[in-house]
Amino acid sequence: MTFRGDAGFDTSAVSKGGGGGGIGGGTIAVGGGGIITVILVIVSMIFGVDLTGLAPGDPIQPQSQQQGEEVTGCTGADANDPANVVCRMEGGADSMSAFWAATMQQNDLEYADPTVQLFDRQVQTGCGAATSAVGPFYCPPDQRIYIDTTFFQQMRDQFGAEGGNLAELYVLAHEWGHHIQGVTGQLDRVQQGDTGPQSSAVRSELQADCYAGAWIAGASQTADQGGGAPVIESVSEEQMRQAVDAAKTIGDDRLQEMSGGGVNPEGWTHGSSEQRQTWLLNGYNGGVGACDTWNAPQV
Ligand SMILES: [Zn+2]
DSSP states (O other), rough: EEEOOBBHHHHHHEEEEEESOOOOOTTEEOOOOOOOOOOOOOOSTTEEEEEESSSSTTOOOOOOOOOOOOOOBBHHHHHHHHOOHHHHHHHHHHHHHHHHHHHHHHHEEEEOOOOOEEEEEEOOOEEEEGGGGGSSEEEETTTEEEEEEEEHHHHHTTTTTOOOOHHHHHHHHHHHHHHHHHHHHHHGOOOTTOSSSSSHHHHHHHHHHHHHHHHHHHHTTTTTSSSSSSEEEEHHHHHHHHHHHHHTTTTTHHHHHHTTTOOOOOGGOOOHHHHHHHHHHHHHHHOGGGGOOSSSSSO
């Protein structure tokens, strides 16, 4: 995926800098000296946090959050720079905002962007405290996507993904997909503890992959926020192949194999490598309308 070099981004969705101290001993202090017990986000594996650690609909009290500072001033050329993850996330968010605003409008649905919070090491969220170890996730109560910017390097070094700009943006687009599910009520269909290849957890995750694919396909045809030229020029076959490679890398079967425990489909929460690449491509080839994982007899 290549951004138009002179593109400017006008989204205010992305902020960075939620990191550092403030978390310790299982409690955090908030204004007035009150103590709130941190709801620890329990995660079984990378990417597991965005749903498995949460019970959608649970009355989780939003806690004080680190707002960070808004990311501004990035150009398309910055977003194309392999070393500039922050601007890539900014550019991706700008494009996703335009794509989903248009898509939701076509379907007469209300829509507001999520906030993308880039952080370093640890962060306080509406879902409790989180560290880099949990991987990127979406927190429904505060409608924020949390991404540790070192995750993409981990995806290459530890999990063996090829990487590439679109592989990174796929991760953001997947989390954005969970936000869409939240807006449309589809997140409520996930039953906690329901795991396995055809479970509600896996169907939700595969739909998020499918939505990511739909955005990838539509990005270069979506006018920017002001109605001008798309901020994304093109997606090459090579870039798409790298995004599919990323989806495969984080399949449950692959991660189970890597952890040395053997493959246990009943424990799947996100789908196998094959399921994940299939649904990413379903969205890429068929658009948002091809993403009804809930009514598919088999996913
Ligand atoms: Zn997910």
